[in-house]
Amino acid sequence: MSDELDKxxxxxxxxxxxxxxxxxxxxxxxxxxxxxxxxxxxxFSFNSNVNGRNAFKLNAWMQLNGMSxxxxxxxxxxxxxxxxxxxx
Numbered sequence: 908m909s910d911e912l913d914k915x916x917x918x919x920x921x922x923x924x925x926x927x928x929x930x931x932x933x934x935x936x937x938x939x940x941x942x943x944x945x946x947x948x949x950x951f952s953f954n955s956n957v958n959g960r961n962a963f964k965l966n967a968w969m970q971l972n973g974m975s976x977x978x979x980x981x982x983x984x985x986x987x988x989x990x991x992x993x994x995x
Contacts, residue, residue: 941983
């Protein structure tokens with residue numbers, strides 16, 4: 908299952924990364940946080956030169972503290988699908 912989940916996650920990431928349309932900032936923040944949690948887990952990095960934008964990103968990621976990489980990938984995929992294939 909992990910290989911299949913990794914493939915789906917990679918495809919979802921590539922699809923989001925290649926979007927031509929703008930995505931709402933709050934949705935992008937969630938995608939960022941799920942991606943960071945999926946790839947780095949609870950290994951938060953902190954830069955003392957944090958500006959407002961990076962502080963929001965770090966905060967969004969830290970809110971996922973304890974979420975497994977697998978769950979973060981699933982959440983990323985689910986959210987990405989609502990952007991790529993919105994329901995009518």
